Amino acid sequence: MCGIAGWVDFERDLRQERGTAQDMTDTMACRGPDDEGLWTDRHAAIGHRRLAIIDLEGGRQPMIAEDEGREQAVLTYSGEVYNFEELREELSGRGHRFRTRSDTEVVLRAYLEWGEDLAGHLNGMFAFGIWDARSESLLLVRDRMGIKPLYYYPTPHGVLFGSEPKAILANPLARRVLDADGLRELLAFVKTPEHGVLSGMYEVRPGQLVTVSRQGLVKRRYWELSSHEHQDDVGSTVKTVRGLLDDIVARQLISDVPLCALLSGGLDSSMVTALAAKLLREQGLGTVRSFSVDFAGYTENFKPDLTRSTPDAPYVHQLARHAGSDHTDIVLDSAELMDPEVRAAVLRARDLPMGIGDMDSSLYLLFKAIRGHSTVALSGESADEVFGGYQWFHDPAAVGADTFPWLATPAGTSHVGAERLLKDDLARLVDLPGYRAERYRQALSEVPRLPGESGHERRMREISYLHLTRFVQILLDRKDRMSMAVGLEVRVPFCDHRLVEYVFNVPWAMKTFDGREKSLLRAASADLLPDSILQRVKSPYPATQDPGYDRALRERASGLLQMADSPAAALVDWDKARAIVAGPPSPASRAALERFVQLDRWLRRYRIELAI
Template sequence: MAGTTRILGRREIDVCGIAGWVDFERDLRQERRIAQEMTGTMACRGPDDEGLWLAPHAAIGHRRLAIIDLAGGRQPMTAGQEGREAAVLTYSGEIYNFEELRTELEGHGHVFRTRSDTEVLLRSYLQWGEDLAEHLNGMFAFAVWDPRAERLLMVRDRMGIKPLYYYPTAHGVLFGSEPKAILANPLARRVLEMDGLRELLAFVKTPEHGILSGLYEVRPGQVVRVSRDGIVKRRYWRLSSREHPDDVSSTVKTVRELLDDIVTRQLISDVPLCTLLSGGLDSSMVTALAAKLLREQGLGTVRSFSVDFTGYSENFKPDLTRSTPDTPYVHELARYAGADHSDIVLDSAALMDPAVRSAVLRARDLPMGIGDMDTSLYLLFKAIRGHSTVALSGESADEVFGGYRWFHDPESVAAETFPWLASPATAAHAGAERLFHDDLLRLLDLPAYRAERYRQALEEVPRLPGESGHERRMREISYLHLTRFVQILLDRKDRMSMAVGLEVRVPFCDHRLVEYVFNAPWAIKTFDGREKSLLRAASTDLLPDSILQRVKSPYPATQDPSYDEALRERARELLELRDSPAGRLVDWAKARATVDEPASPGSRAALERFVQLHHWLERYRVEPAL
């Protein structure tokens, strides 16, 4: 394929789905069918191979997206010590420092049978036990069953790039990469209680909250241990505050050195690799840096992809968040960096296709109500998957470097709430519950829920002695974004990409970069009077001035009036149903009035939520216990 980049590495890559069941009172060797059903729900994340390991009290499942050497990297993977089985691993993700770890482990006497980072991870457990996570650099979610101690460890990467959920039972636990794996087990109830609905609507993403009653997420940077004694949770990583030792020029230099190392590591692939390009600073920097590194190694041209909508650039209208269309900047950067670029152009019919929207809901497992921005991302990734298996993204740079407009809006900064909730740019998403019954809204009391979650988040912020005023406040806001807001976007990215078997890597989430920039004073982060000053300065040799100076523009939403009308028509159809499961929550009179009012971001967000909520309650057989 023209333009395909292959950077030959020496590892097997596993971008997969995991699932499992531990029960200390039941012989799970007799529950193969249920364990296979749980594992089978992860086929979207791993379409190429399936593995299942059964023991009296553990069923460990794995679905694999094979990159190379299928036999050598099969999972669940087992390892022995002193003549007996010592550990069983199911793992999703990538360990970027696996070669250094392998060398270190060989120095401790470990002998390897494969080239995989999976085996490096398994033997890291044998060497360091529960402390293995501190040694890892990468994106990962994994579970290790130790047959000797009858103990399960569930571990998630520091920034939460890869998802991992669990559901405690009377005698153990269910776990999986996504809720659907857990819900395939009859022990998991599908109940939505008041706090779950609050979390679904609040737009705050509380760590560990799984929405459905009894369902939890492993927190980023957390180890969860399950044994006969119960469940114990431990944070192995969290953001910490310390004095920043560098001036502006040294900080810019360090940021660039870190990004050079990060992107070099994340370019390793034995399969077609590409970048996601929006024409903004973040994705342009990743694309241009990847192009430069490939040229220097004589490894060809980087391939890039972007999303566009039929007639979008020609009929573009500026709004509160987007002042310019992406495509002109995308094409300029592709020419400047020498990328082999393709636009993926979508129309409203594709965005409203019932089969596509059903696939998106299935990927999400929850009615997030983002509508066309989820659907278009899914279709973009699906199109890319026809050409590439791995993509690099600029995701999370705004959270790391302070790129969103509300970082620089005095009213949003001063607001006693999450700053994105105080910004007009996101007010429509935060108010998507407006169709609910008034009595239910009073019971939900979302303002109080958001206020309590905000208070809890502020209590976590690591303080720097002597820091006060604006610097103190901007540390708080950075922390809120790096622990709450970024999770909303990383989860969306993971679900839409893995639903089509595409691995998306996020260089800006490398914990070394996150830790370093988090501790840079706000005055250094904005030294040129702009957003993302450090990233802009670190990119000056890579990008044309037009992109260096471009104002932040978020992921695009279609402006085609026919999309709004199709959405309204779908809502009208649902309003004709006498026994819609959403009827207990949604006020039909409010919904009908919204269908008939002029199109606006607020009405679109409310109708997207209504339509998705109906289908979620129906297809997932969720019981609202409100």
């Protein structure tokens, strides 16, 4: 999977800056524990940390293409290209010669053949940088759905880039400044494309190319969702969805290292696990390993809440027996979730105080445990965005609200509880309601319209677009940071762009043809899953219900309120924070306290300069 980092400067000799470039590369060690490399030339430094998945011996990076001893291009690449075998065959037919079996070399040769148009030929999850020594220009590329992250920071004479902000922040040219707009983005829960939160830092947008040369920086989209008439009937649509998933999962099972599946007992992860098990058996490769997360006493003491009506464990075990997977439960307790070292590792992985608390800690611990057995995992992530699985897709009030639908439900408002902590004058300055409204209007202006589409179908196309370009990024970022923090590659079959493009254009009435959420996926999975799982109501990733966790969190927050030197005091109203600590437990108060605790640690550890 790997981590990448780089520096281009047209006014410096970067051969003299190798130490700084190495520092940038070293921050990516968690993403690439198996190998490292750093290439420097007068105006470019290209770094790489490797997690070896395909061609363990031959895929070393940065990878250099030469012609008669002269360097043509240098690649630092993170991700997987699932159609690399077909591309290698095509490129071989065009005269290219390959030294390795790796998809990395296929990407490099594809660049030499097609230039920046190579991105349109790739199927997979990827983020990479290519320094073209012939033109002295840098090309940054991110996959269509933004599965793999890629950040950049323009400088007066070039650019810094990396898989994560920490790679960029390791360079003294990058300032650690949070301004009012950054605070808005940090707290709004809207995930604006390209916004990097810290001032001067940006994300390469999913499906975007960024070119940096002496002439400046240029951005171009090579892919975006488009609208067209859906011609298939229900039966043909279900058949197409299943055919796509068969091909996608088969491609994503290719690995030279141990592979497993993440299993929650819901429709999405169960479908991926069962399909993987079926395909492996048919290939004579045994069965798939599966892993799930649970909390001590969770199932026995489970209480339904706004979003979860059932615990996962009974369904997980039903599916494991049904599919014949080699299953392991990873059971956590509150002490582990509140462990200061774990929470510090989560913050280090995130680079931002996202305030999700135990749901980040538990995912990190789950992935850490899995990494002891497997290097690659398949996930059911993103099926809800693609097929319309969340409750608010089916809530008329949320659908009709003049805002992002995930913010228009009682469950959704808990995610924005942190703004209750802001000082009154700061709350007025950042105006989060106004910021959300502005970002919502911006997102709606991008929706590709279908001529003649109106009413509910038009609105549901908007809702789908908002999720596929905004909400999914929140979850993909979380998945990526927690998995790569322990060197685990997580693949997301439901993010294959062919499936996303096809289902996006299926009318909403067909997506709900059986009167339920995710009708198409349920029908496409019918032969793979037991009826209990096919009919199970959507249940999101679990959060601990242990009262001890809430007490520990309040104690942590209370301790911070006693500290006179807390940098969070510049943003947080101490009286408001004390009232929340002393008040009754609720999802909103928990979210606020999680953010408060993490914000204090972030401002300290990252030495953030406030410009608000």
